[in-house]
Amino acid sequence: MKKNRKFIISGILLLLIGVTIGLVISSKFDFQTKGFSEDYQISKESQELLSKIGNAMAEVIQAVRPSVVNIYTTKKIKRQGIPFPFNDPFFRRFFDDEFGGLFNRPKEFTQTALGSGVIVDPSGYILTNYHVIKGADEIKVKLYDKKVFDGTLVGYDAKTDIAVIKIKSNGLRAIKWGDSDKLKVGETVIAIGNPYGLNLTVTRGIVSATGRANVGIADYEDFIQTDAAINPGNSGGPLVNVSGELVGINTAIFSTTGGYQGIGFAIPSNMAKVVMDSLIKNKKVIRGWLGVTVQDLDIEMAKTSGLKEIKGAVVTDIQDGSPAEKAGLMRKDIIISFNGKEVEDAAHLRNLVVSTPPGKTVNMEIIRGGKRYTITATIGELGAEQMVSESESVLAGIYVEDLTSKIRSQLHIPKKINGVIISSIDPDSPADGLLMRGDVIMEINNEKINSVKDFVRVSKKVKNEAIIWFFRDGRVSYITLKVGQ
Structure with missing residues (x-):
């Protein structure tokens, strides 16, 4: 009995100690919590400031959202069927039907894609990326109010990845x-x-x-x-x-x-x-043309020219008869400003030039021999580089330029070879992967090609098929281009 009493008394004491400790901890935690809430309250001024910022952002978004659209595209893709392992009528008769026409029959399926666009004119013009609508057979545009319209492609420029589409609607919210x-x-x-x-x-x-x-x-x-x-x-x-x-x-x-x-x-x-x-x-992009080849300025060139910053573009070559030659630009000149804008590097100058309307007179500030000069040039049109605009033509997406003596020398093209040289090919062109940059197109469908004008004239007559003779890597070859090949 005495032992039992001792155990009972010990248990009661432990329980009392535990309750006491719990009350102390609870009291302390409550004190800390109250202190936290009192010491770290967000001030009214801060709340008002954050509220103003939030409301301002909401206003901007509400003003812009009605100008943003969804763009849905679909295009049909054809894929060749699997070829027969044996070219035997027996196998064709008994096995092709068993596999649902799997062998040798083209398969067609629909590919869908989605993107965004922005309304830039109340009459229905919408700006988007070229890659959003590239190759689309059907374009659907969904507005902010859930209305859906058919979109028509006005034009595109693969070189900047810009496309313009239009819907038949008026009174739209333009950005x-x-x-x-x-x-x-x-x-x-x-x-x-x-x-x-x-x-x-x-x-x-x-x-x-x-x-x-x-x-x-x-x-x-x-x-x-x-x-x-x-x-x-x-x-x-x-x-x-x-x-x-x-x-x-x-x-x-x-x-x-x-x-x-x-x-x-x-x-x-x-x-x-x-x-x-x-x-x-x-219906196409008209770009400015200066007629120079440039490269970035490096630290050594900047030092020897007395420039404190590594900004500008160094002229490395000038095309004969170009606006640059007529203006008096020379090799080694450093162009530091164009039409009042500071030139950052070669790519920046290139963008400034192509964005300038042909016929416009601009001033260029240059460094020549450590001294600054101002040169005036009248920008020409980048007409030496052309592309077939008819999307249904098998030659669509091929950019070419005239074959000059300078290009001949640089690419080691023999004098007996005449034609136009390919400067670039769009990824969705039927010629992509068959022709390439640097190829010289000599003949199309038995018609000689001696200039860009010849190329454009002949290409307008070509639709679904073209036999092209071209020069590449020291030899003349030919290919047959077909739509959908």
């Missing part, structure tokens, strides 16, 4: 144009689009860099880099500033996973507008 040249690194921007088909998604970030070139996305690059989240489906949507103005067209992401990693690219609005206006007015 306001902004000046992308005024963008500063660190400035807040907003990306709107339809990533992964999620309608009208908004992301916010800053301008990480401007003038990004040599990214490998397009031929003419002057990208705005941003950390605003851009994902598949955002392509063609607007990048806007805090005033709700269009400053860029969301185009691509830099990613090792296929998803957002903090680096997105947008085509500057100023470049997009020049291309868009030309496509609407001329």
Whole structure:
């Protein structure tokens, strides 16, 4: 009994000790909690400031969203059937039907894609990326109010990845144009689009860099880099500033996973507008031409020329009879400004030139022999480089230029070879993978090609098939191009 009493008394004491400790801890925790709530309250001023910022962003987004559209495209893809292992009528008769016509019969299926676009005119013009509508047989446009329209392709420019489509509607909410040249690194921007088909998604970030070139996305690059989240489906949507103005067209992401990693690219609005206006007015892009070959300035050249910054483009070659030659430009000249704008590098100068209307007179500031000079040039049209505009032609997407003596010398092309040289080929051209840059087209369907004019004239008559004789790597060959091959 005594032992039992001892155990009971010990248990009661332990229980009392536990309750006491619990009360102390509870009291202390309650004290700390009260202290936290009293010491770390968000001030009224901070709440008002954050509320104002949030409301301001909401206003910008509400103003812009009605100008953003969904773009859905479809195209039919034909794929050849699997060839028979044995070319025997017996196998064809008894086995082809068993496999549902699998062998030797072309298969056709529909491929769908989605992207974004932005209304730039109340009458129905919409700006987007070329890669969004590339090869599409059908384009559908869904507006902010859920209405769906058929889209018609007005024109495209593969070299800048810009396309213009139009819908039959009036009184649409067109976005306001902004000046992308005024963008500063660190400035807040907003990306709107339809990533992964999620309608009208908004992301916010800053301008990480401007003038990004040599990214490998397009031929003419002057990208705005941003950390605003851009994902598949955002392509063609607007990048806007805090005033709700269009400053860029969301185009691509830099990613090792296929998803957002903090680096997105947008085509500057100023470049997009020049291309868009030309496509609407001329059904093609008319570009300026200076006629120089340039490369980036390095630190040694900058020092010897007395330049404090490594900015500018060094002239390495000048085309005969070009605006540059007529203006008096010389090899080794360093172009540091063009038409009042500071030249960052060779790619920047190239973009400035092609964006200048032909016939316009511009001033260029150059460094020659350590001294500064101002040279005046009248910009020409980039007419030496042509592309077949008829999309149904088997020659569509081939860019060529005249074969000059300088090009002959550089590429070691014999004098007996006459024709036009291919400068580039669009990825969706029937000639892609068969012809290549540097090939000299000599003859098309038994007609001699001696100039760009000959090429354009003959190509307009070609539709579904063309036999092309060309020179490559020291030998003359021929291929037959067919639509859908």
